[in-house]
Amino acid sequence: MLYRELNDFLKDWEDESKATLKTFGNLTDESLKQKVTPAGRSLGFLGWHITETIGEMMGRTGLKVFTPDMESGHWNENDASNLVECYKNASESLVEKMKAVWNNETLEQEDDMYGEMWKRGTTLRILIEHQIHHRGQMTVLMRQAGLKVPGIYGPSYEEWQAYGMEPHK
Secondary structure: OOOOOHHHHHHHHHHHHHHHHHHHOOOOOHHHHOOOOOOOOOHHHHHHHHHHHHHHHHHOOOOOOOOOOOOOOOOOOOOHHHHHHHHHHHHHHHHHHHHHHOOOHHHHOEEEEOOEEEEHHHHHHHHHHHHHHHHHHHHHHHHHOOOOOOOOOOOOHHHHHHOOOOOOO
């Protein structure tokens, strides 16, 4: 599947960006160090990876979006509020730049994406799926770190309890 209408992507991005900010908003500085295994990716790494990928992936299409570059060291993997701020800026930059220079026809253009030619409408779908994938990984690490996991596509365990209902097990 690929996006054929820019407004369809922008609506989905708005929803998914809010979900990512909701997830990032429950992080603490200490939790960013959480890993499943010593060699695994940390909660902080995953958050910064989601954030950086917005600019990295869109840069391959020629769209210059503000994001921190993890290789440059201009990010603090132990600062949850900085992660939230940088993600928010990257997300807003994406929307602003896209509205200024892209249209429905732009989505049919192809770019070299990691050795393959992708239509931009496909790139946008993959950008969203990439974010969802890593956000899901983050929720596991958040549970291990003792954090509340927000409901994204339905209530989380804690939200069921807050509603006075018995959570499904």
